[in-house]
Amino acid sequence: MQKWYETASYTNPRGQTFRGAYAAYAVTIPVAATSPAAAEAFVRLLLSEKGMTMFERAGFQRFNNLRVAGDQTAVPESLRPLIMGRRDKCE
Numbered sequence: 001m002q003k004w005y006e007t008a009s010y011t012n013p014r015g016q017t018f019r020g021a022y023a024a025y026a027v028t029i030p031v032a033a034t035s036p037a038a039a040e041a042f043v044r045l046l047l048s049e050k051g052m053t054m055f056e057r058a059g060f061q062r063f064n065n066l067r068v069a070g071d072q073t074a075v076p077e078s079l080r081p082l083i084m085g086r087r088d089k090c091e
Helices: 002-006 036-047 049-057 077-083
Strands: 009-011 017-019 066-069 087-090
Touching: 036 049, 036 077
Parallel strands: 066 087
Antiparallel strands: 009 017
């Protein structure tokens, strides 16, 4: 995907050229979330087919790989099936 982003460029009136760079998106559920169940439901929506379609309609590409940074055991049990098989470990 990095190669695809690099195909985008913009040259400003001063002649400076800027190239595209890979963009990564993150989501987290804070430890002190006032409603952990609602937070899990939101993440579940983001990872669902409906969520992917919403991203695409907003002009983003569908993502295929998910990265779990930090303690993987901190991922809520209810979200693990949505992540397993679609993830890369991020050390």
